[in-house]
Amino acid sequence: ARRWELGAHRRLEKGKVVSVVVLDGWGEAAPDPFNCIHVADTPTLDALKKGAPERWRLIKAHGTAVGLPTDDDMGNSEVGHNALGAGQIYAQGAKLVDMALASGKIYEGEGFKYIQQSFENGTLHLIGLLSDGGVHSRIDQLQLLLKGASEHGAKRIRVHILTDGRDVLDGSSVKFVEMLENDLAKLREKGVDARIASGGGRMYVTMDRYENDWQVVKRGWDAQVLGEAPHKFQNALEAVKKLREDPKANDQYLPPFVIVDERGRPVGQIMDGDAVVTFNFRADRMVMLAKALEYKNFDKFDRVRLPEIRYAGMLQYDGELKLPSHFLVAPPEIERTSGEYLAHNGIRTYACSETVKFGHVTFFWNGNRSGYFNPNLEKYEEIPSDIGIPFNEHPKMKAVEVAEKARDAILSRKYDQVRVNIANGDMVGHTGDIQATIIGCKAADDAVKIILDAIEQVGGIFVVTADHGNAEDMVKRDKSGKPLRDKDGNVQPLTSHTLNPVPIAIGGPGLQSGVRFRSDLPNAGLANVAATVMNLHGFEAPDHYEPTLIEVTN
Ligand code: 3PG
Ligand code: CO
Secondary structure, three states: OOOOOOOEOOOOOOOOOEEEEEEOOOOOOOOOOOOHHHHOOOHHHHHHHHHOHHHEEEEEOOHHHHOOOOOOOOOOHHHHHHHHHHOOOOOOHHHHHHHHHHHOHHHHOHHHHHHHOOOOOOOEEEEEEEOOOOOOOOHHHHHHHHHHHHHOOOOEEEEEEEEOOOOOOOOOHHHHHHHHHHHHHHHHHOOOEEEEEEEEEOOOOOOOOOOOOHHHHHHHHHHHHHOOOOEEEOOHHHHHHHHHOOOOOOHHHOOOEEEEOOOOOEOOOOOOOOEEEEOOOOOOOOHHHHHHHHOOOOOOOOOOOOOOOEEEEEEOOEOOOOEOOOEEEOOOOOOOOHHHHHHHOOOOEEEEEEHHHHOHHHHHOOOOOOOOOOOOOEEEEEEOOOOOOOHHHOOOOOHHHHHHHHHHHHHHOOOOEEEEEEOHHHHHHOOOOHHHHHHHHHHHHHHHHHHHHHHHHHOOEEEEEEOOOOOOOOEOEOOOOOEOEOOOOOEOEOOOOOOOOEEEEEEOOOOOOOEEEOOOOOOOEHHHHHHHHHHHOOEOOOOOOOOOOEEEOO
16 A cells, blocks of 8 residues: 655755646637636736746647547546646546447446436436536537437436536537437437426536525426426427527526426426436536435425425536435546645645635545545635626626635645635626626736735745636637628627636745746646645655646755
8 A cells, every 4th residue: 555654855945935837718829808817907817927027938738638538529527626636647537438338338337327217107207507618528428328328228308407607618508408409300210208307507507516595406406396487488499599689698597497387387396216416527517406306305405396206417516425326327436636645744724715616626636535534634614605696797706805814824824835726817707798807807817916926925835726728718719710690790608618728837035046847747637736736735646647847946
């Protein structure tokens, strides 16, 4: 067995306060009017880039560098923070599901066998995000699962869709519903009673995270389980098109709807004896629904009726809680994270973010593990996010509040590592609102300044990096990179993440002279950061970690 004790670094001292700042959704791209980071006033980050060329560089944050299936996959916060914290590259959920579907092993597993018991007399319900975004789910995986489930005995299938417009272009929901309806029609030709039963926009229905707002999950529950929603349609394509006619409507926030028959009765409530699969592979926005579906005792909202179902997640979403207890594909086993090593080596850690990113710097950072490694050494603090208003209406979010908490933690000298996530580039970037994103980027820069000033005061070290791109490119482009415009000359906003690399900067008065980025790792990525941070705490990184980004030259 590997030891937990880390060797002392030969050149770098222990005992410095190290602050790790993750700017969410902050990639590097050429200057451009749709590069909000470039347009925004960001003197702190600009100074890091221009100041010391040997202490600023770019690292990969997408694709295979972070364990995603291909290099066409944009990065995301889950895999990004996993890599940052774990120091190793793991095949991630998206890839594990691809492999299980391709080999057919998914149908031989415990999870599928379990739900299969309901196929004879019950309905199979599939609930999840309908797009090809590849962050939480993928429609091609849903298509394969529909086909496979029907070949393995499912006779009645109901799909409860969540429209995206966040990891993919707004408006693309129509195309994805058409694709799904085509597949369901083919199944019906084969005698399978397969239909869409309900729907709603992901940010308004079901896919809340970190218990920010349980009402979001309740809206979904009412539509999916109870068959109740403010909007009723006989056809899902018509539903999405009609609901989008409201000038303020978008895919992310479509209101909940149910599909009803000619007599107005819902076609797909979830009933006793049914099977349910949540087909998202990513945990953060499915775990709340998983609790509602699985827990006998539950007080987050009135479920009205708790059907007796067989429920499986595409993956197990929380390994500590063993939730859900049944799942189709085993999640990546992310082990020996830097957080666990550092706790074993006496490093006192403070981590903070606002609610919408809180699990990113704790749960994801620690390899999808909830709670502390050592409660005597660690403190995790959450600043409540504003709820109920879209983030483009308050783009500064809680950046300064988070930074002030970090400042206080640094100045207290009670911690060796102070780690934060600053959410603006990502959360405001996802709204597609360019002006708001510019304001959000400035707020993030202000927050970094507060933290760097505190590091200056205590003679500490900072690491400023990001988890993936978003705010640096806010427009859909053609192949040559030119923004696409409609006939009125309006550009189509890009709400999703990007494939761009992210910056990493190190510095602070505690950083010994002669420390600089190595030049022999041009393809380094987020997974190289953990070893780097361990070095800055005065430790050598474990051998099985991706190599450190730094060297000491004098
Ligand atoms: C979301 O869940 O908000 C997006 O799909 C991905 O954003 P994140 O990976 O930055 O959390
Ligand atoms: Co994001």
